[in-house]
Amino acid sequence: MTLVDLCNLLINGTIEGLLIALPALALTLVMGVARFPNAATGDYMTVAAYAGIGVQAWGAASIFLAGLGAIAAGAAISIIFYLWVFRALRGRAPVASLVASIGVAFFARSMLTLFVGHDQQTFNLPLVRAWNFGGVRLLPTDLYVAALALIAMALLFALLHLTPIGRQMRAIADNPDLARACGIRSGRVLLSLWAVVGALCALGGMMFGVKAVVSPELGWELLIPAFAAMILGGIGSPIGAVVGAVLLGIASELSVPFVGPSYKIAVAFLLLLLVLLLRPRGLFGKAILSR
Amino acid sequence: MSQRITRRDVLKASASLAAASALPRFAFAQSAGTFRIGTLCPITGAGSPYGSGMQKAIEIGVAEVNGAGGAGGRKLELFNEDGQTKPDAAVLAAKKLIEVNKVQAIFGTWSSGVTLAVMPLTDAAGIIEMNCSGAPAISTLDTKDLVWRFQATNDRFGAAFAVIAEKRGWKRPATMAFNNASGIGNAEGFKKAWEKKGGRVVASVVYEPNRPSYRTELQQILAAKPDVIVTGSYVPDSTIILREWYQSGQDVKWILPGWAANPDLVKALGNEVVEGLISVDSVSNENAASYKALDAAYQKATGKPVSTNVYASMCYDMVMCIALAMEAAGPNATVAQVNAKIREVANPDGTQVYSFSEGKKLLSEKKKINYEGASSKLDFDQYGDVTPDFGVFVIEKGQLVRHDVVAI
Amino acid sequence: MIAYLIAVGIIALIYMLLTIGLNLQYGYTGLINFGVVAFFAIGAYTSALLTLGGWPLVPAFVVAIIVAAIVAYPIGLLSLRLSDDYLAVVTLGFSEVVRLAIQQERWLTHGVQGLPGIPRMFLSLGIGDYAELATLAVLVLCNLAAIGLMLHLVRSPYGRLIQAIRDDEVAVEAIGKDPRRLKVQVFMLGSGLAGLAGAFYAHFITYLSPDQFLPLVTFYVWIAMIIGGTGRTTGAVAGSLILMVFLEGSRFARDWIPSVSEVQMASVRLALVGLALILFTIYRPQGMMGSRR
Structure with a gap:
């Protein structure tokens, strides 16, 4: 393997990791504040990506408008299911919410396929050639994807650390009882949490759709890698989710020359297992939304 | 802490058991004068981009045959099930088609896994199986020559x-x-x-x-x-x-x-x-009149040309083959008799025909025919596999x- | 009709074995195992490969149970180190790794081409259509045995310990018992049951391929357990039957409403399963049979 190959693999791994990072962030936020693994995360992405396609099909050619449409749809579906399902399950065992979220995932996806069918969709985007630096190829679209992901993360961290609502989220994550005692109204905080989660999913779904294709199983298939990234980084740690996702992406791409493209997914899990054996709470474990 | 099964538990359990068994207990109307075909297209799962189109094409073919007065004096009757591109789901669906709907043929299995899982059932029931799967194993595992493959391996x-x-x-x-x-x-x-x-x-x-x-x-x-x-x-x-x-x-x-x-x-x-x-x-015979008719009907049903779904034309051909074989076998032929006629109506050494009505007419004049399908020229070898160009x-x-x- | 009902019954009973195993792990000990399908797959492939290699069915079934239980051992050890959510994801990932391994190790499993022609049960007896009835009967017996074993476990001092672990691990340790060993044993026992279910599955479907062992199977088992009621033997029974009614009943629902196409029906079926899960967890958290958790 030459240095050029290595660089290309690193780039691919980073981009794939950043794609996973957004749903992983959404997962870890819910995990930290609402305290259950939300299996519907992937299907929020799918619904939002289809909303983006819908906006484009409606005549608005601009990918920017499509993105806004997707974010609105993502936030909406996330809030609807919070109000309907997850609010009613607060205070119950996490497994109850987890199983309900599997139900939400099935329900959301089947409603989608009932109306839009199973055909694949693609976003209308002009295709551009990659920049070639002596064999190291860099795609402009990948740069946009990476930049967008980083901006979204920066905004999220700003929200969590610089705004009152973010501080309240972190307070609830840290100690729900204490937060209540301090007069934090968790209902309003949770509503904004789910809006943010929906927006993150939507952005992830859009970016995935731009890079690959939009199909009804888009998000569902991303769920397990996103779970793995969250666990690797440590549950409830936003930084951990991002680092975990990028690490898993790079590790699995770098392993391709050695184990082939099928086992690269297994390599990601091996890495996860190793880390968990050394640090049972993940890389940034226990730092629930506090750093 | 210890657990005991109370009488109420038993009652509840048996109530749900009763509910479970009561549901499928309907009678199904089966008209005697029809040839019953079950479909197991991959409506959901990995084959979902093709499945509903395949089923549509079968429906188009059945409408065409019935519109021409049926085959061998019988109309075709369809029972659709979703194969789900999953062998276990398909096995249950096939059981239902065979046992409940009493179908005489199953059409449209797509993934090799589904075909391989359904084949033993259709062979055991002595009914015809027509598929679009590519796996070579299908050729050798078909012991009764009842399995027909419309897709090249x-x-x-x-x-x-x-x-x-x-x-x-x-x-x-x-x-x-x-x-x-x-x-x-x-x-x-x-x-x-x-x-x-x-x-x-x-x-x-x-x-x-x-x-x-x-x-x-x-x-x-x-x-x-x-x-x-x-x-x-x-x-x-x-x-x-x-x-x-x-x-x-x-x-x-x-x-x-x-x-x-x-x-x-x-x-x-x-x-x-x-x-x-x-x-x-x-x-495919994209210039034949029959292909154009299929294309028009398919566009009307799905909004897309039939060239977007190669399996759809194969499924259409399944209906044509069975209908022509029924016509050749004559009224009230058994499944085995119909099956025996499939090569006769599809393979060379006969007048080339491109549609059911054309073939029906020639058969009534006691002529030999060679159906040229919408998906390929449709000649079956000894394994029941097509050998297309x-x-x-x-x-x-x-x-x-x-x-x-x-x-x- | 009868033969179809027998087939549905066989699949329902296979799911019942899986649900009883999971119920043992989660319902009684609180182990969150989201990798049920891995042990199901291991049992199925073990038995299929052995019988295709000329073994008789009975020893192949026994080996399938043992292999599934042995593979569960390291995962069980791992479960001691990890908290609930971590264990859930690790087991989920493990099941995907197992599936990938089945897919890739073609010298053993034929990979994506799959294993066709797995011998049916009771075929050699030459009893024709009664072979499936006999399979059903054996499955009923196995389920009864599994339930009996579970009740026996639950009532024994050992079983009280198991439940005590779920409720308070520290207290168990305080009375000088090693909860860790118990947990691993329960994990292996439940996985062995999944292996047995897999063996039945292999010899009923007669064709195995890796795409039959997606995480969706695990989710179905969880659904059956939650709907039936966790920690209740009758819950596993009712849950798996209700699941089958949902999955198969929709076929007949469509025969009655012909205006719905198959594509729409597939969506409606998944929607109903999803809706049932949501409504059950909200309005009937104890499941059909009441819950111990």
């Missing part, structure tokens, strides 16, 4: 790819295969045929479905500097791979199977990316243009 597809690559003078082929039986079958069929010709495959990769990007896999292939890449792929993964290849800017030719390189792929990628791409498919289509300005025909 993956081996044959691969061999056709090799002939095409040789004809065009390419020397350094590479393969990319989707990790399922059909994808790998295509790539390995190609490799076998190519190495027989004394060539060497410079690189090959098998990739996983549902990935956001195939750059690493592509990079491995392109590093070997191939002059042509042969794939066993589907539309979604081909979309991603071709887009990333185009963006990489490296010059190479592509040969794809027809179910991947179709108008949907062109629509997804735009004309520029797919220009010059070679799509290989069994030759392959059309070589080159995508030019977004249109699939047929350049030549390859026989293997």
Whole structure:
């Protein structure tokens, strides 16, 4: 393997990791504040990506408008299911919410396929050639994807650390009882949490759709890698989710020359297992939304 | 803490048991004068892009046959089930079709796994099974000659790819295969045929479905500097791979199977990316009147040309074959008698016919016929497999243009 | 009709074995195992490969149970180190790795081409159609045995310990018992049951391929357990039957409403399963049979 190959693999791994990072962030936020693994995360992405396609099909050619449409749809579906399902399950065992979220995932996806069918969709985007630096190829679209992901993360961290609502989220994550005692109204905080989660999913779904294709199983298939990234980084740690996702992406791409493209997914899990054996709470474990 | 089963528990359990068993207890109306066909198309699961179109095509065929007054004095009656592209779900659906609906034939199984799981059931029940699967094992496991395959085996597809690559003078082929039986079958069929010709495959990769990007896999292939890449792929993964290849800017030719390189792929990628791409498919009779009729009916039902779904025309041909065989076997023929007539009406040495009514007329005049299908010329070998000729289509300005025909 | 009902019954009973195993792990000990399908797959492939290699069915079934239980051992050890959510994801990932391994190790499993022609049960007896009835009967017996074993476990001092672990691990340790060993044993026992279910599945479907062992199977088992009621033997029974009614009943629902196409029906079926899960967890958290958790 030459240095050029290595660089290309690193780039691919980073981009794939950043794609996973957004749903992983959404997962870890819910995990930290609402305290259950939300299996519907992937299907929020799918619904939002289809909303983006819908906006484009409606005549608005601009990918920017499509993105806004997707974010609105993502936030909406996330809030609807919070109000309907997850609010009613607060205070119950996490497994109850987890199983309900599997139900939400099935329900959301089947409603989608009932109306839009199973055909694949693609976003209308002009295709551009990659920049070639002596064999190291860099795609402009990948740069946009990476930049967008980083901006979204920066905004999220700003929200969590610089705004009152973010501080309240972190307070609830840290100690729900204490937060209540301090007069934090968790209902309003949770509503904004789910809006943010929906927006993150939507952005992830859009970016995935731009890079690959939009199909009804888009998000569902991303769920397990996103779970793995969250666990690797440590549950409830936003930084951990991002680092975990990028690490898993790079590790699995770098392993391709050695184990082939099928086992690269297994390599990601091996890495996860190793880390968990050394640090049972993940890389940034226990730092629930506090750093 | 200890647990005891109380009487209430038992009552509750038996109540739900009763509810469970009560549900399917309806009587099903079965008219005596019909030939009953069950469909098991992949409506959901991996085959879902094709499944509903396949079922539509069967419905179109049945309407055509019934509209022409039925076959052998009987009308066709359809019972549709979703095969779900899952062997276990398909087994239950097939059981239901066989036991409850008493079907005499099952059409439209798509993935090799589903066909392989359903075949033992249809063979045991002594009914006809018609599928679009590619796995070679299907040929040898059919012990009663009741299984008919309308899709060329993956081996044959691969061999056709090799002939095409040789004809065009390419020397350094590479393969990319989707990790399922059909994808790998295509790539390995190609490799076998190519190495027989004394060539060497410079690189090959098998990739996983549902990935956001195939750059690493592509990079491995392109590093070997191939002059042509042969794939066993589907539309979604081909979309991603071709887009990333185009963006990489490296010059190479592509040969794809027809179910991947179709108008949907062109629509997804735009004309520029797919220009010059070679799509290989069994030759259909796109100029025959019957094909045009199917195309029009299919467009009306789904809004798409039938060329977007190669399996749809195969499914349509299933109906035509069985109807012509019924006509040849005469009124009140048993399933075995109908089955025995299939080769007779589809294979050469008879007047070529392109539609059911045409065939029906000639059969009534006691003439021999050779049905030429919408999906291929439809000649069955001793295994019940078709041996089609392959059309070589080159995508030019977004249109699939047929350049030549390859026989293997 | 009868033969179809027998087939549905066989699949329902296979799911019942899986649900009883999971119920043992989660319902009684609180182990969150989201990798049920891995042990199901291991049992199925073990038995299929052995019988295709000329073994008789009975020893192949026994080996399938043992192999599934042995593979569960390291995962069980791991479960001691990890908290609930971590274990859930690790087991989920493990099941995907198992599936990938089945897919890739073609020398053993034929990979994506799958294993066709797995011998049916009771075929050699030459009893024709009664072979499936006999399969059903054996499955009923196995389920009864599994339930009996579970009740026996639950009532024994050992079983009280198991439940005590779920409720308070520290207290168990305080009375000088090693909860860790118990947990691993329960994990292996439940996985062995999944292996047995897999063996039955292999010899009923007669064709195995890796795509039959997606995480969806695990989710179905969880659904059956939650709907039936966790920690209740009767819950596992009712849950798996209700699941089958949902999955198969929709076929007949469509025969009655012909205006709905198959594509729509597939969506409606999944929607109903999803809706049932949502409504059950909200309005009937104890499941059909009441819950111990």
